[in-house]
Amino acid sequence: MDKKMLDILVCPLCNGKLSLVNSPQQLICRFDRLSFPFDEDIPVLLAEKSTALTAEQLEQFDE
Numbered sequence: 001m002d003k004k005m006l007d008i009l010v011c012p013l014c015n016g017k018l019s020l021v022n023s024p025q026q027l028i029c030r031f032d033r034l035s036f037p038f039d040e041d042i043p044v045l046l047a048e049k050s051t052a053l054t055a056e057q058l059e060q061f062d063e
């Protein structure tokens with residue numbers, strides 16, 4: 001995914017920055033603890049399509 005595109009994408013709930021995670025590719029909002037899926041390389045930034053993440057799952061995404 002284009003890094004410039006990542007810079008302009010924000011969480012639809014909090015308007016916060018999103019983090020790109022791979023395998024599977026997804027965008028996560030650490031504030032809302034939500035994961036947004038990709039549909040054929042297009043990020044689906046819809047609250048109703050997002051998945052709630054646990055604190056443990058979020059920790060796994062930290063480098």
Ligand SMILES: [Zn+2]
Nearest residue numbers: 011014029032
């Ligand atoms: Zn958010």
